[in-house]
Amino acid sequence: MTDRDVDQQLVERVQRGDKHAFDLLVSKYQRKLGRLISRFVRDPAEAEDVTQDAFIKAYRALPGFRGESAFYTWLYRIGINTAKNHLLANKRRAPTSTPFDAEESESFEEASLLREVNTPENELMSKQVVGVVQASLQQLPEDLRSALTLREIEGLSYEEIAVVMNCPIGTVRSRIFRAREAVAENLRPLLETSKGKRW
Amino acid sequence: MRLLVVFCGLLLAVVTNVYAEERPVGLDWLEVVAFAGHQTDYSGVFVYQYDNRDETSSIIHVTGSNGEYEKLESLDGPKREIIRHDGEVWSYVNHKMVQVESQQGRSSFPSLLPEQLSALSANYQAKLLGMERVAGYNAQVILFQPKDNLRYTHKIWVHTDSGLLLKAAVLGDKNKVAEQYAFTQLQIGGKIDRSWVKECDSAGLHGKPGLQQSAKDISPTNSGWVADTLPSGFKKTMEIQRKMRGKHAPVTQIVYSDGLSAISIFIEPNDQDEDDVDGLSSRGAVNLYHRIMDQNLITVVGEVPPRTVMQVLSSVRYNGK
Amino acid sequence: MKQEISVLMDGELFEDEAESLLDNIKRDAGIPNDWEIYHLIGDVLRQPEHIHRDLSTKIRERMHDEPTVLAPRGRAVKQRMRTIALSAAASLVAVGVVAWMSLQISPEVAPQMAMQQPALRPASMQIKAGSNDYLIAHQEFSPGADLNGGASYIRTVSYSSYEAP
Numbered sequence: 001m002t003d004r005d006v007d008q009q010l011v012e013r014v015q016r017g018d019k020h021a022f023d024l025l026v027s028k029y030q031r032k033l034g035r036l037i038s039r040f041v042r043d044p045a046e047a048e049d050v051t052q053d054a055f056i057k058a059y060r061a062l063p064g065f066r067g068e069s070a071f072y073t074w075l076y077r078i079g080i081n082t083a084k085n086h087l088l089a090n091k092r093r094a095p096t097s098t099p100f101d102a103e104e105s106e107s108f109e110e111a112s113l114l115r116e117v118n119t120p121e122n123e124l125m126s127k128q129v130v131g132v133v134q135a136s137l138q139q140l141p142e143d144l145r146s147a148l149t150l151r152e153i154e155g156l157s158y159e160e161i162a163v164v165m166n167c168p169i170g171t172v173r174s175r176i177f178r179a180r181e182a183v184a185e186n187l188r189p190l191l192e193t194s195k196g197k198r199w
Numbered sequence: 200m201r202l203l204v205v206f207c208g209l210l211l212a213v214v215t216n217v218y219a220e221e222r223p224v225g226l227d228w229l230e231v232v233a234f235a236g237h238q239t240d241y242s243g244v245f246v247y248q249y250d251n252r253d254e255t256s257s258i259i260h261v262t263g264s265n266g267e268y269e270k271l272e273s274l275d276g277p278k279r280e281i282i283r284h285d286g287e288v289w290s291y292v293n294h295k296m297v298q299v300e301s302q303q304g305r306s307s308f309p310s311l312l313p314e315q316l317s318a319l320s321a322n323y324q325a326k327l328l329g330m331e332r333v334a335g336y337n338a339q340v341i342l343f344q345p346k347d348n349l350r351y352t353h354k355i356w357v358h359t360d361s362g363l364l365l366k367a368a369v370l371g372d373k374n375k376v377a378e379q380y381a382f383t384q385l386q387i388g389g390k391i392d393r394s395w396v397k398e399c400d401s402a403g404l405h406g407k408p409g410l411q412q413s414a415k416d417i418s419p420t421n422s423g424w425v426a427d428t429l430p431s432g433f434k435k436t437m438e439i440q441r442k443m444r445g446k447h448a449p450v451t452q453i454v455y456s457d458g459l460s461a462i463s464i465f466i467e468p469n470d471q472d473e474d475d476v477d478g479l480s481s482r483g484a485v486n487l488y489h490r491i492m493d494q495n496l497i498t499v500v501g502e503v504p505p506r507t508v509m510q511v512l513s514s515v516r517y518n519g520k
Numbered sequence: 521m522k523q524e525i526s527v528l529m530d531g532e533l534f535e536d537e538a539e540s541l542l543d544n545i546k547r548d549a550g551i552p553n554d555w556e557i558y559h560l561i562g563d564v565l566r567q568p569e570h571i572h573r574d575l576s577t578k579i580r581e582r583m584h585d586e587p588t589v590l591a592p593r594g595r596a597v598k599q600r601m602r603t604i605a606l607s608a609a610a611s612l613v614a615v616g617v618v619a620w621m622s623l624q625i626s627p628e629v630a631p632q633m634a635m636q637q638p639a640l641r642p643a644s645m646q647i648k649a650g651s652n653d654y655l656i657a658h659q660e661f662s663p664g665a666d667l668n669g670g671a672s673y674i675r676t677v678s679y680s681s682y683e684a685p
Contacts, residue, residue: 003531004392009538015591019583021542026576027556028529031563032384035570036244036255039383048572055579056586063591069280070392073257073272076244080255080275126571133564151530152562155389158532177526184557191552250646335567437661443653454661463658482647485655498651500658 007071014062022062026055029072033079040083054082125190132190136183144182147175225325225341226316228357235362236260237267242392243334243385244274249378249483261393268396282395319458322346322432323353331356333365334382343459349430349507350460351377351484361387369484371504378483416442422451423519424466426511430503432457446470462501462511469496479505488512525554 007028013021034051041047058078065074137145143165150161158176162169242259255274260267266285273279282289319325328340338356345352352374356366366381420440437454450467469491479488488508489498492515499512524541527533533541545555552560552574564571647655 003390004394005535006528006531006538009535009542012591013542014589017588017590019588020545022583023576023580024542024545024555026579027574028559030575030579031560031567031570031572034572034575035567036383038570039246044572048575052575052579052582055575056582059583059586059589063589069272073274076255076257077274077278084275122573125573129560130564130568130571133561134568137565148561149565152565155386155391157390158530160390173523173527173532176530177523180526180558180561181522183561184554187557187560188552191557335569441657443657445653452657454658456661456663459663461658461662463654463661465654465657480645480647480651482655485647485658487647487651487654489651498654500654502662 004070008067011062011065011067011071014059015065022059025071025075029075030055032072033075036076037079037083040080041086046086050083050086051079053086054079057082128190129187132186133183136186137179140179140182144175144179147172148179151176225327225343226320228339228341228355228362229316229319231362232355232357232364236364238262239361239363239387240389240391241361241363241385241387243382245380245382247378247380247483248376250481255383259391259395261391261396263393263396268393270395316458318432318434318456319343322350322457323459328354330359333358334385336360336365336385338365346432347430348372348504349510350457350503353459356381358387363387369502371484420451421519422453422466423517424451424453424464424515425518426453426455426464426515428510428514429455429462430457430507433462436461443467460502462499462503462508464511464515465496465498465500466515467496469494479509481505522554526558529555529558 007025010021010025014025030051033054034047037051037054038044038047041050054075058075061078065071137148140148146165147161150156150164151158156164158169158172161172161176165172240261242257244255244257247254247256254276257272257274259270262268267283269283271279271281271283280290323343323345326342326344328342331338331340333356336358337360339359341355341357343353343355352370354368354370355364357363358365363385364380365385366379368379369377371377417439418441420438422438422440433455434457435453436456437452439452440449441452443450446467447470448468450465453464453466455462455464479486481487484502485500486503486505486508487498487500488505489496490512491497497512497515499508499515501508501511521541521544524533524537525545528538528541545553556574556576560571560574
């Protein structure tokens with residue numbers, strides 16, 4: 001199985017009536033899609049709304065998805081479509097001076113994103129989440145951190161990581177899991193707010 | 200994949216060191232970029248912006264024992280899927296590969312000849328503009344400023360580790376963006392979906408007649424046509440006769456390049472099919488101008504400003520027997 | 521079970537193992553499950569500049585109002601959808617494609633797709649489909665194409681290069 005196969009399996013479950021399988025796809029792609037949509041929709045709150053709309057549209061359109069393209073390209077296409085229609089409906093154009101202006105850099109864009117976020121709580125939370133993950137990562141033993149990085153950033157398969165790290169695949173599996181759990185342990189208290197409300 | 204990234208890093212170091220005294224560093228980056236584009240496996244989403252429009256597409260590029268394979272999928276607008284391999288282009292329709300266009304000359308065209316690079320240094324000033332982040336990667340920004348206003352300014356953002364081009368812009372008058380590509384997401388190396396590569400090979404459409412151009416369809420020639428007025432530094436790189444779709448007679452194509460931009464002049468007998476033949480049209484950074492001269496239809500295409508394609512066309516004449 | 525989720529999300533489980541695991545992932549409101557957290561970690565590693573709050577709760581709420589989707593079963597229906605896709609895609613006509621898209625995506629999206637954003641250049645000045653072959657022939661030998669690789673090829677297959685015959 002590959003990463004793409006997991007998506008296909010989840011899609012087929014949704015197509016058989018398992019709504020929860022769609023939750024898993026949302027969890028997996030919400031931030032990737034959110035990032036893409038924020039290229040078109042500058043206001044973060046609006047971008048969030050458009051991202052939600054895109055997922056709902058994707059859910060409705062899922063019976064028609066035949067697996068001819070990868071799920072994520074199909075999803076991205078819906079996302080861009082939704083974003084552009086949102087702009088049209090609000091009589092706005094996709095920003096052509098930013099962020100696509102040759103003179104604009106990505107870091108400028110990021111700065112304005114942080115400044116414009118509506119609720120300070122959300123902004124603070126995002127920063128904290130990033131901080132906790134990065135700090136936890138630094139505290140990990142070298143072999144756990146490497147395994148996770150090779151998987152998440154370099155996108156290597158377990159087999160490829162086993163070659164790079166010169167260890168059995170079982171060890172790779174275990175290291176990646178232990179790395180994730182170690183970081184997750186630090187994240188869970190942060191994410192479970194006292195009101196039981198989700199960030 | 201990791202080894203490849205390391206290799207590119209070494210390449211960077213070697214290239215910079217060897218040529219540091221002989222050539223500006225900006226040009227070394229171009230060599231790295233051209234090399235990396237062919238050698239690296241990558242998968243990403245980019246936005247192509249031109250004429251106040253934008254189009255988002257995904258691209259997957261992998262190398263194998265059979266050479267390079269590249270898949271482009273549109274993510275907005277009409278759905279299109281294109282696969283390129285070995286100089287040929289396929290469009291993917293209903294699980295089948297349909298050849299749409301063959302670029303026989305493409306695969307044999309070498310990337311950035313030394314003559315090109317020296318032409319570049321004569322015609323453009325390369326400036327290193329510092330570092331920026333694109334799609335989450337660190338990029339070196341390099342500006343190629345022309346020495347006259349007969350061509351465009353080029354600006355590129357190169358990933359410092361892999362040498363991949365992350366963003367590229369062509370700037371016109373007043374630094375206005377004529378066209379721009381930028382990756383928004385990019386995965387370099389690692390596990391990249393290659394399932395479509397097998398489909399490409401097993402489609403087995405190589406050698407089928409029809410759209411595919413045979414080697415005979417393009418042949419070098421000495422046509423006798425010349426262009427007297429070209430911006431300084433443009434040199435002839437190619438002169439061929441070629442068959443083109445829908446045309447009865449072969450078309451002469453003469454290509455001039457200054458290392459970064461190119462101008463093609465197409466000369467063909469006037470079929471009298473054309474009704475509006477005194478026209479300038481554009482897409483992004485590319486301008487096209489055509490006109491009937493005597494009994495011939497002359498078309499000039501290039502990544503140069505409109506005034507340049509028009510001036511070039513005015514200077515085209517027949518010098519042969 | 522946590523380790524199995526870790527392995528599943530990397531696509532390293534066999535299909536039947538994955539199926540039974542997916543049957544068992546439960547959702548507790550208020551507590552992010554392991555799948556969510558592990559994916560959040562990956563997202564932070566890859567795009568720390570674009571981390572927003574979890575949207576899945578809101579999305580799930582909205583999905584309560586959605587009828588449960590089911591893919592149409594049976595060969596006959598599948599065949600029909602493929603045929604429609606073929607004829608529309610093969611013609612590559614703008615109108616045909618819009619009609620086809622409306623089968624795939626909910627109706628309110630399709631009509632607006634026909635509206636293009638106004639181009640800065642007047643339509644008469646854009647390179648017409650008939651001239652596209654010159655563009656392709658030119659790009660074969662242009663150094664710019666070699667630099668950008670596949671990305672610049674998109675110039676010759678961009679939307680505006682296809683027009684109704």
